Amino acid sequence: MRYNIKMKQSLKRRNNQYGAVSLFIVIFTMLLVTVITISFARLMLNDQRQATAADLSQSAYDSAMAGVEDGKRALIYYQKQCSSGSDRGACEDAQRKIQTESGVETDCNVAVSAVLGVTGTDIGKEVLIKQDQLGNDTKLNQAYTCVKITLNTPNYLGTLDKDASKMVPLVGVADNNGRYQYDTVRIEWFNSDDLPVDKSTKLDLPNVSNTDDKTKLLTSSDDWGGINRPPVMRAQLIQFSSSNDPNTGFTLDSFNRGQNTNTLFLYPSSNGVTSDINMGLATRIGQPIKTPTVIKCSDGSEYACSATIKLPNPENGDKTNRVAYLYLEALYKKANFRVTLIDSSKVGSVNDGHVDFDSVQPSIDSTGRANDLFRRVVSRVDFMDINFPYPQAAVDVGGDFCKNFSITDASGDYNGSANGTCTP
Numbered sequence: 001m002r003y004n005i006k007m008k009q010s011l012k013r014r015n016n017q018y019g020a021v022s023l024f025i026v027i028f029t030m031l032l033v034t035v036i037t038i039s040f041a042r043l044m045l046n047d048q049r050q051a052t053a054a055d056l057s058q059s060a061y062d063s064a065m066a067g068v069e070d071g072k073r074a075l076i077y078y079q080k081q082c083s084s085g086s087d088r089g090a091c092e093d094a095q096r097k098i099q100t101e102s103g104v105e106t107d108c109n110v111a112v113s114a115v116l117g118v119t120g121t122d123i124g125k126e127v128l129i130k131q132d133q134l135g136n137d138t139k140l141n142q143a144y145t146c147v148k149i150t151l152n153t154p155n156y157l158g159t160l161d162k163d164a165s166k167m168v169p170l171v172g173v174a175d176n177n178g179r180y181q182y183d184t185v186r187i188e189w190f191n192s193d194d195l196p197v198d199k200s201t202k203l204d205l206p207n208v209s210n211t212d213d214k215t216k217l218l219t220s221s222d223d224w225g226g227i228n229r230p231p232v233m234r235a236q237l238i239q240f241s242s243s244n245d246p247n248t249g250f251t252l253d254s255f256n257r258g259q260n261t262n263t264l265f266l267y268p269s270s271n272g273v274t275s276d277i278n279m280g281l282a283t284r285i286g287q288p289i290k291t292p293t294v295i296k297c298s299d300g301s302e303y304a305c306s307a308t309i310k311l312p313n314p315e316n317g318d319k320t321n322r323v324a325y326l327y328l329e330a331l332y333k334k335a336n337f338r339v340t341l342i343d344s345s346k347v348g349s350v351n352d353g354h355v356d357f358d359s360v361q362p363s364i365d366s367t368g369r370a371n372d373l374f375r376r377v378v379s380r381v382d383f384m385d386i387n388f389p390y391p392q393a394a395v396d397v398g399g400d401f402c403k404n405f406s407i408t409d410a411s412g413d414y415n416g417s418a419n420g421t422c423t424p
Contacts, residue, residue, distance in 0.1 A: 241317025
């Protein structure tokens with residue numbers, strides 16, 4: 001009997017121990033499931049917040065771009081009001097909507113008020129982005145809050161694809177007497193956006209100088225270094241005098257003589273010219289390709305290469321009545337570039353001699369909103385003078401170019417029936 005009692009007590013203690021283990025297992029399992037559930041919910045909420053923020057950010061960007069497009073419409077409106085033969089009062093009124101008489105941009109959204117048909121107290125308010133023509137759908141709560149247009153900019157910015165070209169009007173802000181003052185142009189090209197993803201990669205620059213045999217510097221595209229080597233920049237000046245004297249104005253023949261057109265081929269190197277280049281001494285058409293100017297380029301600057309070029313006076317004129325264009329072409333590869341006008345007589349004093357471009361590439365500053373998230377966009381817009389249009393190029397080709405010429409007295413040959421072959 002004593003033995004049976006001891007056995008029963010032992011079994012009872014074991015059953016109690018098994019129940020405690022089960023309880024601990026259940027508790028820890030519930031804690032683990034709770035932690036996993038909370039972590040999963042937290043990840044879902046973070047992803048949802050990020051998706052919402054990304055969607056709002058894109059919507060705010062779209063709102064800002066809508067403001068940029070309305071800014072372009074405002075520039076076209078201003079241009080039409082100030083075209084040749086237009087009413088001067090209407091032109092001045094359109095200009096005052098973009099900038100004050102002192103050249104400062106107006107308050108938010110005043111510049112676009114004319115094209116939006118906004119008047120009175122509504123001028124300057126944010127502009128809602130509407131989803132239908134009737135303007136009843138604004139449920140996305142998008143708007144652009146501030147659009148400002150700056151006609152005069154401190155430089156001209158652009159991008160050139162490989163073997164592509166760009167014509168830049170060199171129109172500087174005139175002084176109080178209506179005279180242009182710039183006599184120097186600074187060309188900078190190849191910045192960090194032209195480099196691969198790894199921005200820390202060093203530039204691939206050949207070590208040549210202006211004393212080397214320049215006829216051997218230019219090579220085929222396949223032999224032109226790696227992706228970190230800046231392109232050769234072709235810079236051609238085309239200019240004439242705007243003098244009222246009919247004998248000193250624009251003539252086609254003036255581009256074949258004198259100093260109204262010159263070309264430089266700016267060759268990037270780790271060792272080259274750092275001082276000003278006198279374009280008046282540049283070799284004439286047909287010869288510059290044999291004599292490129294070696295420019296010193298380096299890492300660490302916003303633009304790897306920079307050339308400061310002293311311009312000659314136009315034939316029968318000077319810098320005060322200069323009408324000039326700069327033709328740029330990137331050889332071998334693409335590049336971002338910047339062009340700055342300089343008055344050499346004021347270097348070291350007022351604005352270090354920098355002369356603003358006058359309505360050549362206006363800047364549109366637009367801030368967009370989606371709910372309570374804002375995005376700001378600054379865009380440059382090329383603004384051609386409709387009173388003096390000009391082509392970007394007569395012929396612009398990236399490969400071989402070939403022409404067939406024939407002399408005949410048969411009228412039927414002029415309709416294309418005459419066949420010819422051309423071997424580049």
